[in-house]
Amino acid sequence: MCLPAPDGELLRRALDLEAAARLRARWLRGAALNAALLLALAADLSCKCAGYTSALHWVELAAAGVAGANLLRLALALLRPAPPPLPLRAAQRRLLARARDDSFPAVEESFAPESAHSASSASCPSDELSLSLSPRREWRPPPSPPSPPPAHDALAPERPPRDRFIADRRSLADYLQAYSERQEPPAAPGAGCWVPAAAPAYQLAAVDAEAGADEGAAGADALAAAWARLHLDPQRLTQFNLNLRLWLHVTILSRLVREMAAVDVALARLGLGATLGELAPERLRVLARAPQAPPSLAQLLPFLEPFPNQRYVVRRIRELASGGCLSEYRWNGGGADWDEGEPCDAELVLHLLATYLDSQLPAAAPGLRPFSAAHISAAPAPPARPLALHRVSLRPPHYVLALGADTLELARGRNNLLHSLLVFLAAAARAEPPALRRVHLGPAGLNMLWIIGR
Known part of the structure; x- marks a missing residue:
């Protein structure tokens, strides 16, 4: 499977960043465990109880030295600078299933120029774009722009209360008749109000040219x-x-x-x-x-x-x-x-x-x-x-x-x-x-x- 160069590099960086985050979490848990062990051994060494022997003293001292060395090593590892966060678009965040991870801050969604798409696709040979491959990225049709809020005009015709399913010619004729009855007659020209242009006539698509049974109600x-x-x-x-x-x-x-x-x-x-x-x-x-x-x-x-x-x-x-x-x-x-x-x-x-x-x-x-x-x-x-x-x-x-x-x-x-x-x-x-x-x-x-x- 051949990914375009930007997407392949982005996926590789995302995987590396996730592996680095898991590794730092393990270091933090190890440092906490060694610190707790070192504190317990130091407390026991400072408060010797009755029956305390020199052999036990040397064993605890050796264990405290190992815990201190591990704690120092993990502390030095944690002091290293963390990898920079990886900016992802919303679609990439969903595809990588990282939408709730703070390590991946969102950036503004934008459409790349056509030249960028052609350049990225040119990095793959033509035989890699075969029909046996699954779609390489989530594809959806471009979203429609939001409709503007309707203007509150007293002269605007009243809309039907809800849409109805139009299954045949008869239901279409009933719908058009009900819609025309709800329209008010336009005001006379020159009355000081805006007169909207006439709407284009609604025409039924010619589906009878195709042979076959009628779908019907x-x-x-x-x-x-x-x-x-x-x-x-x-x-x-x-x-x-x-x-x-x-x-x-x-x-x-x-x-x-x-x-x-x-x-x-x-x-x-x-x-x-x-x-x-x-x-x-x-x-x-x-x-x-x-x-x-x-x-x-x-x-x-x-x-x-x-x-x-x-x-x-x-x-x-x-x-x-x-x-x-x-x-x-x-x-x-x-x-x-x-x-x-x-x-x-x-x-x-x-x-x-x-x-x-x-x-x-x-x-x-x-x-x-x-x-x-x-x-x-x-x-x-x-x-x-x-x-x-x-x-x-x-x-x-x-x-x-x-x-x-x-x-x-x-x-x-x-x-x-x-x-x-x-x-x-x-x-x-x-x-x-x-x-x-x-x-x-x-x-x-x-x-x-x-x-x-x-």
Whole structure:
């Protein structure tokens, strides 16, 4: 694992400082113990009792000399200047689990310039930035700026008392009608008051272009029941959905595209005259075992080889990574040239996620994919597993969550896979500690806990 130079030096200094603090604590305890022993021996030597012999006198005198020498040595060691405190940002303090240690004073959190990030990443060779590595630092989307306090204007329209969950067109129409009824008519121009500009019209996203079953109110109720069972707030589902899309884009898709571009450059240097997507999986497997092959090719193969049409899969991965937050995601379709013989986006995204987690978790047996074997199943096999994503149908793709002896049926349609992954993550996070096969779900492991705000 290759850390950028500043972070690697910071980690080394933090470990050295913690070891020095533990050593000084041991010296202090030893000095106190030797001082107490020396005082006891000195008191006994000064007040000799009846029956005191010369042999006992010399033994106590020798013990007092040893205690005094130890006390002098430890006192000299404690007089040495302590190492300077190590300033850490708040995120670094949390990651090092030293938030309550006075030896690590906090400094103001700031964003490093882009040049600093590029310089630190340049210290690692490209083959070290492989897909088999866990995220190297805690990543979260940039926080939104705090909203200004609302102005107390008598002409401002009254806001609805609370938000409501909008599940379909009818609930949206009812909400918009209730909101319009609460608005007061604007004052006439020239009346000496400020007239706000007209708000843009709210338009419903065109989701009917994607084929598949309508999610509807029944699906929303099923998802709300699943969230209630896992003790999470269903009102935050939209934010969880966005967080999951961000994690998939940053952790898997962007890194995949980077590694595919690096492999294409390496293949061009070998003079093959072809790139990923143009070579058959069998030839790629043979090439990955060659000494001159790029190191990341063997790690890329599990992401690509299950699909026969490599050209489409490589191009579709790049398309999904081109827009942030999976904006090109089509749950029951794919790219412009997609047909029924190609994997739909839901199937492709689940395969990429499962393959990535297979590379992170320790294998139970050689050749066995730890995440896919334990947590992925498909019909007609029954989902008889403690925690698994079970595919009920392939066209259209529909997944359910196997939770012990129960099966949680979630909403059908375009959000079925994303919601299933969120519920799967929430169920896995209930364990103490929250982990998959001893790999923590927090920032020191897979960095997935922040998706559901735990």
